[in-house]
Amino acid sequence: DAGVIQSPRHEVTEMGQEVTLRCKPISGHNSLFWYRQTMMRGLELLIYFNNNVPIDDSGMPEDRFSAKMPNASFSTLKIQPSEPRDSAVYFCASSLGGIYYEQYFGPGTRLTVT
Amino acid sequence: AQKVTQAQTEISVVEKEDVTLDCVYETRDTTYYLFWYKQPPSGELVFLIRRNSFDEQNEISGRYSWNFQKSTSSFNFTITASQVVDSAVYFCALSESGNQFYFGTGTSLTVIP
Numbered sequence A: 001d002a003g004v005i006q007s008p009r010h011e012v013t014e015m016g017q018e019v020t021l022r023c024k025p026i027s028g029h030n031s032l033f034w035y036r037q038t039m040m041r042g043l044e045l046l047i048y049f050n051n052n053v054p055i056d057d058s059g060m061p062e063d064r065f066s067a068k069m070p071n072a073s074f075s076t077l078k079i080q081p082s083e084p085r086d087s088a089v090y091f092c093a094s095s096l097g098g099i100y101y102e103q104y105f106g107p108g109t110r111l112t113v114t
Numbered sequence B: 001a002q003k004v005t006q007a008q009t010e011i012s013v014v015e016k017e018d019v020t021l022d023c024v025y026e027t028r029d030t031t032y033y034l035f036w037y038k039q040p041p042s043g044e045l046v047f048l049i050r051r052n053s054f055d056e057q058n059e060i061s062g063r064y065s066w067n068f069q070k071s072t073s074s075f076n077f078t079i080t081a082s083q084v085v086d087s088a089v090y091f092c093a094l095s096e097s098g099n100q101f102y103f104g105t106g107t108s109l110t111v112i113p
Helices: none
Strands: A005-007 A010-013 A019-024 A031-038 A042-050 A053-056 A065-071 A074-079 A088-095 A109-113 B010-014 B019-021 B033-039 B046-052 B059-061 B064-069 B074-079 B088-096 B100-103 B107-112
Touching (some): A010 A019, A019 A088, A042 A074, A042 B100, B010 B019, B019 B107, B033 B074, B046 B074, B074 B088
Antiparallel strands (some): A005 A019, A031 A088, A042 A053, A065 A074, A088 A109, B033 B046, B059 B064, B088 B100
């Protein structure tokens, strides 16, 4: 079975540009999570969805970040405009039922903003 | 205050040694869940175990074992007879009511051949 799929795997962009990260969760999972990992801040939960509805977005750093889940098999995380401090690895994960269940992670997107 | 504390930032052991990774958590909830994840050098996070707050039985899976003690708010992870392939960063995590989820800062384990 396919795991969580993320694209692109690497993204290099210039400051001020819009960046869109994509995620396809495991089929049948009804929860989806977006994380950011940096050396300074570790793993941070940005937002998570249950049944395509955002449940908790308190981790979203600021208004430049937005996430959508238009259907059960697709989600996007958008940064606009991007800044160098957004450089990080962004992970998407999915689970069967919210934060109480084990999460399965995608390979991550390494974002570099110059 | 940290909700999940992994005080050991880095650990190095020689192959075949046993090693214990510590995890201390903080919560006021009676229902909560604890997790361990592994992040090998390839970067992808891998789920290892999930434990709910009502189940304090220790768990063993091959060379891996977990010791959950509510009295000390700890959920420690032991690798027996470590191998080079165990080299990774290991994260402990807590989920509690109110849709709260927290990762610890991770322990980087290096197994020296």
